[in-house]
Amino acid sequence: METITDTELQIQIDNTTLELSEGDITELYTDAIVNAANASLILGAGVAGAVRAKGGPTIQQECDEIDGCPVGGAVITTGGNLKARHVIHAVGPRKGEGDEEEKLRNATLNSLKVADENGLKSIGFPAISTGVYGFPIERCAEIMLAATIDYLQQETGLKKVVFCLYGEEAFGVFEGVLKKLQ
Ligand code: AR6
Numbered sequence: 001m002e003t004i005t006d007t008e009l010q011i012q013i014d015n016t017t018l019e020l021s022e023g024d025i026t027e028l029y030t031d032a033i034v035n036a037a038n039a040s041l042i043l044g045a046g047v048a049g050a051v052r053a054k055g056g057p058t059i060q061q062e063c064d065e066i067d068g069c070p071v072g073g074a075v076i077t078t079g080g081n082l083k084a085r086h087v088i089h090a091v092g093p094r095k096g097e098g099d100e101e102e103k104l105r106n107a108t109l110n111s112l113k114v115a116d117e118n119g120l121k122s123i124g125f126p127a128i129s130t131g132v133y134g135f136p137i138e139r140c141a142e143i144m145l146a147a148t149i150d151y152l153q154q155e156t157g158l159k160k161v162v163f164c165l166y167g168e169e170a171f172g173v174f175e176g177v178l179k180k181l182q
Helices: 046-055 058-064 100-117 137-152 168-181
Strands: 003-005 010-013 016-022 032-037 074-078 086-091 122-125 160-165
Touching: 016 137, 016 168, 032 046, 046 058, 058 074, 074 100, 086 100, 100 122, 100 137, 137 160, 137 168, 160 168
Parallel strands: 016 160, 032 086, 032 122, 122 160
Antiparallel strands: 003 010, 010 016, 074 086
Protein backbone atom coordinates (compact mmCIF):
# COMPACT_ATOMS: atom_id res chain seq x y z
CA MET A 1 0.00 0.00 0.00
CA GLU A 2 1.32 3.47 -0.84
CA THR A 3 -0.09 6.94 -0.40
CA ILE A 4 -0.76 8.66 -3.74
CA THR A 5 -2.15 12.00 -2.62
CA ASP A 6 -2.96 13.73 0.64
CA THR A 7 -5.87 15.99 -0.29
CA GLU A 8 -8.46 13.28 -0.76
CA LEU A 9 -6.47 10.50 0.80
CA GLN A 10 -5.94 7.57 -1.56
CA ILE A 11 -4.07 4.34 -1.09
CA GLN A 12 -3.62 1.43 -3.46
CA ILE A 13 -4.40 -2.11 -2.34
CA ASP A 14 -3.41 -4.57 -5.06
CA ASN A 15 -5.62 -3.54 -8.04
CA THR A 16 -8.04 -1.33 -6.09
CA THR A 17 -7.86 2.29 -4.99
CA LEU A 18 -9.17 2.99 -1.50
CA GLU A 19 -10.11 6.67 -1.16
CA LEU A 20 -11.37 8.91 1.62
CA SER A 21 -13.42 11.92 0.62
CA GLU A 22 -15.58 14.44 2.43
CA GLY A 23 -19.12 15.35 1.43
CA ASP A 24 -22.60 14.11 0.58
CA ILE A 25 -22.59 10.47 -0.52
CA THR A 26 -25.58 11.01 -2.83
CA GLU A 27 -23.28 13.15 -5.03
CA LEU A 28 -20.91 10.24 -5.77
CA TYR A 29 -20.61 8.81 -9.28
CA THR A 30 -19.56 5.36 -8.08
CA ASP A 31 -21.43 2.34 -9.54
CA ALA A 32 -23.09 1.92 -6.15
CA ILE A 33 -23.44 3.93 -2.99
CA VAL A 34 -24.10 2.21 0.31
CA ASN A 35 -27.12 3.23 2.33
CA ALA A 36 -26.92 2.99 6.14
CA ALA A 37 -30.11 0.93 6.32
CA ASN A 38 -32.29 -0.70 8.97
CA ALA A 39 -33.43 -4.33 9.03
CA SER A 40 -36.92 -3.38 7.78
CA LEU A 41 -35.39 -1.58 4.78
CA ILE A 42 -37.49 1.50 5.48
CA LEU A 43 -35.57 4.59 4.41
CA GLY A 44 -35.48 6.88 7.45
CA ALA A 45 -33.18 9.81 8.29
CA GLY A 46 -29.48 10.53 7.64
CA VAL A 47 -28.00 8.84 4.56
CA ALA A 48 -31.29 7.01 3.93
CA GLY A 49 -33.20 10.30 3.97
CA ALA A 50 -30.81 11.80 1.40
CA VAL A 51 -31.08 8.65 -0.76
CA ARG A 52 -34.87 8.83 -0.64
CA ALA A 53 -34.97 12.57 -1.37
CA LYS A 54 -32.53 12.52 -4.30
CA GLY A 55 -33.18 9.02 -5.62
CA GLY A 56 -36.97 9.25 -5.81
CA PRO A 57 -39.64 6.73 -4.73
CA THR A 58 -38.52 3.68 -6.74
CA ILE A 59 -35.75 2.79 -4.29
CA GLN A 60 -38.19 2.40 -1.38
CA GLN A 61 -40.55 0.45 -3.67
CA GLU A 62 -37.76 -1.97 -4.54
CA CYS A 63 -36.86 -2.27 -0.84
CA ASP A 64 -40.49 -3.14 -0.07
CA GLU A 65 -40.24 -6.12 -2.41
CA ILE A 66 -37.29 -7.49 -0.45
CA ASP A 67 -38.36 -9.13 2.80
CA GLY A 68 -36.08 -7.15 5.11
CA CYS A 69 -32.39 -7.84 5.74
CA PRO A 70 -30.64 -9.10 8.89
CA VAL A 71 -28.24 -6.84 10.80
CA GLY A 72 -24.82 -7.29 9.19
CA GLY A 73 -26.35 -8.08 5.80
CA ALA A 74 -26.59 -6.10 2.56
CA VAL A 75 -29.02 -6.07 -0.39
CA ILE A 76 -29.00 -4.20 -3.69
CA THR A 77 -31.56 -2.04 -5.52
CA THR A 78 -31.23 0.33 -8.44
CA GLY A 79 -30.22 3.93 -7.74
CA GLY A 80 -33.37 5.61 -9.05
CA ASN A 81 -32.47 9.21 -9.95
CA LEU A 82 -29.13 9.13 -8.13
CA LYS A 83 -25.83 9.53 -9.95
CA ALA A 84 -24.92 6.04 -8.74
CA ARG A 85 -26.75 3.31 -10.71
CA HIS A 86 -27.23 1.12 -7.64
CA VAL A 87 -27.79 1.42 -3.91
CA ILE A 88 -26.48 -1.29 -1.63
CA HIS A 89 -28.48 -1.23 1.59
CA ALA A 90 -26.21 -2.34 4.44
CA VAL A 91 -27.76 -2.91 7.85
CA GLY A 92 -25.45 -1.75 10.61
CA PRO A 93 -25.92 -2.40 14.34
CA ARG A 94 -27.42 -0.02 16.88
CA LYS A 95 -25.08 0.93 19.72
CA GLY A 96 -25.74 -1.38 22.67
CA GLU A 97 -27.61 -4.18 20.88
CA GLY A 98 -24.71 -6.66 21.22
CA ASP A 99 -22.01 -7.97 18.86
CA GLU A 100 -21.87 -4.54 17.20
CA GLU A 101 -18.29 -4.90 16.01
CA GLU A 102 -18.85 -8.23 14.24
CA LYS A 103 -22.10 -6.95 12.73
CA LEU A 104 -20.46 -3.78 11.40
CA ARG A 105 -17.59 -5.81 9.94
CA ASN A 106 -20.11 -8.13 8.27
CA ALA A 107 -22.19 -5.23 6.91
CA THR A 108 -19.01 -3.88 5.28
CA LEU A 109 -17.84 -7.23 3.90
CA ASN A 110 -21.31 -8.16 2.63
CA SER A 111 -21.64 -4.80 0.82
CA LEU A 112 -18.33 -5.40 -0.97
CA LYS A 113 -19.42 -8.96 -1.82
CA VAL A 114 -22.78 -7.81 -3.23
CA ALA A 115 -20.92 -5.23 -5.37
CA ASP A 116 -18.61 -7.93 -6.73
CA GLU A 117 -21.46 -10.39 -7.33
CA ASN A 118 -23.15 -7.73 -9.45
CA GLY A 119 -20.00 -6.96 -11.45
CA LEU A 120 -19.66 -3.43 -10.06
CA LYS A 121 -16.31 -1.65 -10.28
CA SER A 122 -16.77 1.10 -7.70
CA ILE A 123 -18.62 1.60 -4.43
CA GLY A 124 -19.02 4.45 -1.94
CA PHE A 125 -19.55 3.89 1.80
CA PRO A 126 -20.77 6.21 4.56
CA ALA A 127 -19.67 5.71 8.18
CA ILE A 128 -22.34 3.07 8.88
CA SER A 129 -24.06 3.14 12.31
CA THR A 130 -22.44 6.41 13.45
CA GLY A 131 -25.51 8.65 13.07
CA VAL A 132 -28.97 7.62 14.28
CA TYR A 133 -27.51 4.30 15.52
CA GLY A 134 -24.96 6.00 17.82
CA PHE A 135 -21.88 3.82 17.24
CA PRO A 136 -18.56 5.62 17.95
CA ILE A 137 -16.97 6.90 14.74
CA GLU A 138 -13.35 6.08 15.54
CA ARG A 139 -14.17 2.43 16.20
CA CYS A 140 -16.35 2.45 13.06
CA ALA A 141 -13.37 3.70 11.02
CA GLU A 142 -11.12 0.99 12.47
CA ILE A 143 -13.61 -1.79 11.73
CA MET A 144 -14.81 -0.66 8.29
CA LEU A 145 -11.34 0.21 6.97
CA ALA A 146 -9.72 -2.98 8.30
CA ALA A 147 -12.54 -5.12 6.83
CA THR A 148 -12.21 -3.34 3.46
CA ILE A 149 -8.43 -3.74 3.35
CA ASP A 150 -8.77 -7.47 4.19
CA TYR A 151 -11.37 -7.89 1.47
CA LEU A 152 -9.37 -6.04 -1.19
CA GLN A 153 -6.32 -8.21 -0.57
CA GLN A 154 -8.30 -11.15 -1.98
CA GLU A 155 -9.72 -11.66 -5.48
CA THR A 156 -12.04 -8.75 -6.40
CA GLY A 157 -13.24 -6.94 -9.53
CA LEU A 158 -13.59 -3.68 -7.61
CA LYS A 159 -11.33 -0.89 -8.87
CA LYS A 160 -12.34 1.82 -6.42
CA VAL A 161 -13.76 1.94 -2.88
CA VAL A 162 -14.59 5.39 -1.52
CA PHE A 163 -15.43 6.29 2.06
CA CYS A 164 -17.50 9.46 1.86
CA LEU A 165 -17.41 11.18 5.24
CA TYR A 166 -19.89 13.79 6.31
CA GLY A 167 -17.96 16.81 7.58
CA GLU A 168 -14.32 17.59 8.30
CA GLU A 169 -14.34 15.98 11.71
CA ALA A 170 -15.52 12.60 10.41
CA PHE A 171 -13.00 12.84 7.55
CA GLY A 172 -10.22 13.56 10.05
CA VAL A 173 -11.10 10.51 12.13
CA PHE A 174 -11.04 8.18 9.11
CA GLU A 175 -7.83 9.79 7.86
CA GLY A 176 -6.09 9.22 11.19
CA VAL A 177 -7.19 5.59 11.34
CA LEU A 178 -6.24 4.84 7.72
CA LYS A 179 -2.78 6.32 8.20
CA LYS A 180 -2.30 4.02 11.22
CA LEU A 181 -3.50 0.95 9.31
CA GLN A 182 -1.19 1.54 6.31
N1 AR6 B 1 -23.64 11.67 3.01
C1 AR6 B 1 -22.66 11.07 3.73
N2 AR6 B 1 -22.78 10.80 5.04
C2 AR6 B 1 -23.92 11.17 5.66
C3 AR6 B 1 -24.99 11.81 4.98
C4 AR6 B 1 -24.81 12.06 3.59
N3 AR6 B 1 -25.76 12.65 2.86
N4 AR6 B 1 -25.99 12.04 5.88
C5 AR6 B 1 -25.57 11.58 7.07
N5 AR6 B 1 -24.31 11.07 6.95
P1 AR6 B 1 -27.08 7.53 9.56
P2 AR6 B 1 -27.01 4.92 10.97
C6 AR6 B 1 -23.46 10.43 7.97
O1 AR6 B 1 -27.91 8.13 10.64
O2 AR6 B 1 -26.37 5.52 12.15
C7 AR6 B 1 -31.87 6.00 9.37
O3 AR6 B 1 -33.09 6.43 9.88
C8 AR6 B 1 -23.81 10.67 9.41
O4 AR6 B 1 -23.23 11.89 9.86
O5 AR6 B 1 -27.44 7.80 8.15
O6 AR6 B 1 -26.45 3.64 10.41
C9 AR6 B 1 -31.95 4.66 8.63
O7 AR6 B 1 -33.17 4.53 7.94
C10 AR6 B 1 -23.20 9.46 10.08
O8 AR6 B 1 -21.81 9.67 10.33
O9 AR6 B 1 -27.04 5.91 9.67
C11 AR6 B 1 -31.79 3.68 9.75
O10 AR6 B 1 -33.00 3.45 10.42
C12 AR6 B 1 -23.32 8.36 9.05
O11 AR6 B 1 -23.59 9.03 7.81
C13 AR6 B 1 -30.82 4.35 10.70
O12 AR6 B 1 -30.99 5.74 10.47
C14 AR6 B 1 -24.43 7.34 9.30
O13 AR6 B 1 -25.58 7.99 9.84
C15 AR6 B 1 -29.38 3.99 10.42
O14 AR6 B 1 -28.54 4.70 11.30
